[in-house]
Amino acid sequence: MEDLLIIGAGPGGYETAVEAAKRGMKVTIINDGTLGGVCLNEGCIPTKTFCHFAGKEDFAAVAARKEAVVNQLRNGVAYLLKNPNITIVGGKASFKDDKTVVVNGEVYTAKDIIIATGSKPAILLIPGADSEIVLTSTDVLNLKELPESICVIGGGVIGLEMASYLHRFGVEVTVLEYAPQVLPNFDAEVSKRLKMLLTKQGIKIETDAQVTAIDEEGFVTYKKKDQEYNVECDKVLMAVGRTPNTSDLNLEAAGIAYNRKGIEVDDNMQTSVPRIYAIGDVNGKMMLAHVATFQGTRALNHIQGKNDKIKFNLIPAAVFTIPEVASVGLTEAQCDDEELDYKSVKVPFGAVGKAVAMGEPDGFCKLIIDNETRIMLGCHIMGAHASDLIQEVVTMMNLGVTIDDAKDIIHAHPTLNEIIQIVVHQAE
Template sequence: MEYQLCVIGAGTGGYVAAIKAAQLGAKVILIEKDNLGGVCMNKGCIPTKTLLKSAEKWQDLQKLEEFGIFVEGMAYDWQKVMERKNNVVYQMRKGLEQLIKLNKIELVVGKATFVDKNTVHLVTDNPDDERDIVAKKIIIATGSEPSRPPIPGADLLGVITSDEVLKLDEIPGSMIIIGAGAVGVEFAGIYAGFGCMTTVVEMAPTILPLCDVDMQKRMGLVLRKQHIAIKTGATVKSITRGVEGLAVTIESKGKEEVLEAEKVLLAAGRRPIFVAEELDRIGVSHTKKGITVNEKMETSIPGIYAVGDVTGMSMFAHSASHQGLIAAVNAFEGEAVMNYEAIPSCIFTQPEIAQVGMTEQECKETGRQVVISKFNFMANGKAVSMGETEGLIKLIADEKTHKIVGCHIMGAHASDLIMEGLIAIQQGLTAENLADCIHPHPTLSEAVGEAAMGLFGNMIHQVSMRK
């Protein structure tokens, strides 16, 4: 049977591409070797955010006395925490299954291997289902997997990745996390929140290397308040057996130090999943970072597209989703281009961090003349009433045009507040445009308006922090 589209991989990029193509009238087959929903739904975004919410609830209980509420005998059940996480994932997956059916997409669990540029060979658990799939267009959406850095001892029992850390039967007494990017600090927050003695080791000079400098500094202070130890500028030399379980030898400024913990979590990035020899056979260009695509998400072979983490470009679920839309539209309807200039990133620590556009460091490196304004959550009525005063809105605007070029937020609901900054950057809005918007009171969004006022004028509830 010939299909108009074959999508390999049913993660965020793959299933969105399949649904969009089906909506455009295409006959679609979607092939997934594991669970529907890919990494995000099963091993990433959804399960981690579910655990983060449990950790947040537990930590909120410790602060109830501040709100005049006294509760005795508080306790948590880790098995129940994990059970809820699994139930949330199951619920989301079942909902997606229904969407696939409603859009009349053929979903097959199996492994697809390229035969030629229009054919893949399908192998499933049922030998009778083995067959060749012929399609006019193919979208590769095979995702990524956790990287295992070449550290001696990285394969020891007790050294885990972000996949295994979501399956722990109990909270370890101690954990060393190698990597202080988004994944590392999020898991640090989860496990430290439940009482695990947590240490984060980062090779870069600061935590969250891709974040704005103010977010790096403030989150470092917050993590230390949460009793998370931080070792930056540190290279991991080896992992061996130790008294407590595992011993991690690190080197910083020419000095070696040995850290010990029950578990070691590798959180040093992800790598795309593809078979190089298979792609070479059909002529699809690729590098170690991923499959090479143009702005239309098309590979070097016309009619074959790649989306999501397998491209190595903007490895976020929301980027994969949009890439899936772009690929489907270009395959069947017309012209669409992927724009990477205004893609937000969110880090679900407590409090959250969200950012879009240029950082202060990038402005300095490129010589762009900008004005920067900062507004603290401490001066926002809603934040004070919530007891969530740890936060900051930082807006960056072009000095000449006054257009917003960067928005960085640390604080409660930062992942929701970032949309105002995203729209401003994408639509070319100025500081005055944002400041002129009437923000409802009392809300956290007022902090964005205040920061905008502070760019080229004066804030109302705080002395302007402009530079």
């Protein structure tokens, strides 16, 4: 019997396996498909390759580059898993009971089990959703040639990132978002400004738009304020979120509780069966690769009786549009809902010398500060390299740095990071 059985080799699965092996545990990792999971093969990495090079190289060149990048990183994962304490089994896992998993007719058991099977694209249940013109995010990343026009259903992270880079390749893009704002879970001011800038670039965006049908001839029908409209397009991207991969696991046989949002877990990622854990997209808590990795660490620590200081309420999120968006902590709306005594301070990128010199002055940095404790409750950035800049604030928030402490931190000049220094000094 192995110490640990992990189902799934995405970021949560393979990084947890590597860490467990370092701690001297014997690990079997079961994977159906290629190593690296959704993030590496059909999510984060290929998308960001397209986001970075769109408009700089032609589509065929970027598509080839994407394949090279994915292959290189996939080989890197295989190298990390070459450990005498790790055994890789290819195939689809299914629970026989709460102690046994069956793969290719073979039975596997372990002292503890971690489920890390990830997610798949969600599909809106409307007429025409199964039409040949409808693509998932995976399909779009594997296109050999681009359509002249596309209608993106969903203005969340996936929808906006793909809309942004497809537009830079010359595709005519229309985005339809059901909620009142794009990026519904982000700061409202960030969402409003991003919509304005993407529209200025030439992307058509409609919010409060309920898609009701897709016609195979290339018409997407939606309702807005009791009026019905149509969008004509060559292809449709279904970007309405992702759904956990639970259907083939036979969770009922193990007595594992789950619902449509994913496998139910506690703060230690433990399921309703004490020896079985679920991490990453499959538990539906927050579908981000870096979250899966740290949830794996939390599960592993719980198995070994160790404590950690991981703060799952301080998770940075980034959107790789142009300009980028990044966020951590509470939004103003959430502060209002919790009736917190706070203030927000905002500085435009136009106040940063390097941003102006780079020709990228669009955007701003907003800090939300608790009036009594002076700690930072949240940070929301829209602008050049926002995904990198947010990490400084994430670190300060993790350490409980007050706004007054932060004023004594020296930043190099000229750098984009100075926007953090400027906004901190603007706070009274």
